[in-house]
Amino acid sequence: MLENCEEIFMSIFKRLFFLSSILILNACMSATPTQSVSETEAPIETVQPQNGMGSVSGQITDNETNAPIPYMFVQAKNNEGVIVSVLSNENGEYQITNLATDTYIISAHGFGYKKSTTEMIEVKSMSNSSINFQLSIEADVAxxxxxxxxxxxxxxxxxxxxxxxxxxxxxxxxxxxxxxxxxxxxxxxxxxxxxxxxxxxxxxxxxxxxxxxxxxxxxxxxxxLTDDVTPPQPLPIQPEAQNIRITEYDFSGAGPHDLVLDANGQVIVTGMFSNDMYSLNPDTGEFTRYALTSNANPRAIEIDSQGVWWIVFGNPHQVASFNPQTEELKTYPVGMYAHSIALDSQGNAWANGHFKANPGKVMMINPQDGSRKTFDIPDNNTSNLTGLPISYDLRVDANNIVWGSDLNWNRIYKLDPQTSEVIHYELPNSTSGPRRFDFDNDGNLWIPEFSGGRLAMFNPVAETFTEWETPTKNAEPYVVKVDKARNIVWIGYAAANRLARFDIATQTFTEYPLPTPFALIRHMAIDESTGDVWFSYHHVPTYQDMVVRLQIIN
Incomplete structure (x- = not known):
């Protein structure tokens, strides 16, 4: 460990360093809770709470210099495990609004400082609780x-x-x-x-x-990787990323691998390791469990126009349809460990063989008669890559053309179901690792390059790639979702404890920090009516399984 070096670094030089650079170097992770908390009048003009709701506000300062600390997370956690987080502003001030009347634990933490936690406090209707935090510097920033x-x-x-x-x-x-x-x-x-x-x-x-x-x-x-190596510090939190509200819901099952939003705004989540499905009511924070067959291993989900859930059952080598109103479950054997599920405009479901090779396999399931048709995906290993292609995502475009990504073989492909023709497109840079992609309003594919650390756009008409490096190096872009109403690309990272927003018009990134460490994001959903972004943390082995909502506060 770096204990001896850190004792020296905890000198006056270190304290001055942190205070002078905190505007530049902040990303938020938890640390040890041991700091004092005082209650005083709020230092900022607070938003008046609504009936049945309360708020908490205050300021974050350094416990020795009393200097304000910007961009620290302040969190309110209730007894049901729902955590609401905001960031302090450039003056160290914060306010958490619209907290339901309840008892909460309030805490503050951020990069370079130890975590500080209050005792339980009661948030009352139409009132504001003023809580100030003084944080001390964390020695082991590594x-x-x-x-x-x-x-x-x-x-x-x-x-x-x-x-x-x-x-x-x-x-x-x-x-x-x-x-x-x-x-x-x-x-x-x-x-x-x-x-x-x-x-x-x-x-x-x-x-x-x-x-x-x-x-x-x-x-x-x-x-x-040695204990005397100092890693680079996280990139600065951008001022425009400060106005966020993050709500984390403690997941009732195990392994929240995929999620989607239904027509009623409920969040539907796969319990990959608990072999069940869940529906989250965002207003109440309550999960409803739907039991599946034992060893179902649900991993991917899409919802059709009738509200039926289409689910990949991994280990049983099945695709399933589930009606949440009647709880009727139908299973369709596919003879392979499928990875992703996609729906076309005719109501057919599509699945890909995660480990199929020479050739790869994509299957179409017709829900009207239960028939299945298999399409071969030729290997075409022109770059002589080792291992399996690792077929990953699968999507169907507006013209019912099927698109897929091969994670390990560094390419995407398109399948024309009418002719069975398959065309491969290799990414410009080697070992890029394309994972979960999405389409924009013009039919372009937006692709996260997991190992390449880039965002790529593929124009299917011109058959060309355009790439942008993500601001955080080695962030492991895992999944992309396009907010078509706002022309925004959202990128879920697996390694950076951040979520990224890419404005297609200006070609600029904004990265939003996440309050929980080891926040590995595998899937996302966009509420296009509000712009809210939904995702889950699914780290294996399990660290903290959560379903998460990010809201940008204007």
Whole structure:
């Protein structure tokens, strides 16, 4: 660990450094709760609470200098596990409005400072509780950076890109350091890698890890990831990212892999590891559970025009339809471990074989008669890539053309169901790792390059790619959703504890920090009536399973 260095760094120089750079270097993760809290008059003009609602406001300052601290998270958590978070402004001031009358634990934390927590407080109707926080500096800032910062310690080359593809799809690199209280030796790395290869290697039933050389990779990791290495600090929080409200709902099941919004604004979530489905009422924060068959392993979901849920059942090799009104469940064997589900305008469901190769497989299910038709996806491995293609996302465009991504083989493809013709398009840069993409209003594909650290746009008419590097390096862009009403691309990161917004018109990024560490985002949904963004944290092994809502406050 860095304890000796940090004791020195905790000198006057360190304190001045943090206070002078806090406007530049902030990203938010939790730390140890031990700070004093005082209640005084609110330092800012507060918004008056509505009937049945209350608010909390105050200021965040340094406990020794009394200087205000901007861009710290302040959180209100109720007894049901719902957490509402806001950021302090440039003067360290904050206000959490529209809190239902209840008892809450209020806390404050942010990069470079220890977490401070109050006792339970009661929020009363039409009243404001004033709570000020004084925070002390955190010595071990290396424990607060995300996986993206630690990945930046590794060389910027294809070996690192392949390591991200093979070993970073389920958990953050920072989580490994957290579990082991420091970095492992090469022998410990080798043991861990061989253990993972036993679960997910090329010769297993879930071969998401390619033919990795465990001894070589272990020595390589030990060379760069050492306890005396200082990772880069997170990028500054942009002023325009301060006006957010994040609500985190403690997920009732296990493994909230995918989510969608139904016509009534309910959030439908797959319980991948609890073998059930859930509906979240955003107004009450209550989850309704829908039981499925044992070992259903629901991973992907879409909702058709009749409100029927179409779900991928991974382990049973099935696609299922579920009517939430009648709770009628129909299953369709597909003979493969499917990964994604898509619906066309004719009501057909489409699924792809996650590990199928030579050739790959895509299946169409007709719900009217239950018939299924399989389409071959030729390998066409022109770049002589190793391992499996790892068929990933599947989407159907406005013309009923089926599009897919091959995560490991660095390409997208389109399938014309009328002719069965398949065309592949390889991404411009090697080992980019295309995952979950979406279409914009013009039919362009917006693609997250997971291991490449870029956002790509593919124009299907011109058959050209345009790419933008994400502001945070090695953020692991995992999923993209397009807000078609506002012409905005949202990018869910797996490694940076952030969510990104890309304005198509201005071609500019804004990154929004998230209050929970190891916030691995696999799927998102956009409420186009409000612009709210919904997503879930699904870290494996489970860290904190949550369903999350991000609102931009104007």
């Amino acid at each position: 424990s607060q950076v995300s996986g993206a910062e630690w990945l930046s310690v590794l060389p910027d080359d294809d070996e690192t890109r392949q390591f991200i593809l093979d070993c970073q799809g389920c958990h953050q690199l920072a989580w490994v350091r957290n579990v082991y209280k420091g970095w492992q030796t090469s022998s410990q790395w080798e043991t861990s890698i061989k253990k993972m290869q036993g679960y997910y290697g090329p010769n297993t039933g879930f071969p998401i890890i390619g033919p990795m050389d465990a001894p070589h990779t272990s020595v390589w990791l030990e060379q760069y």
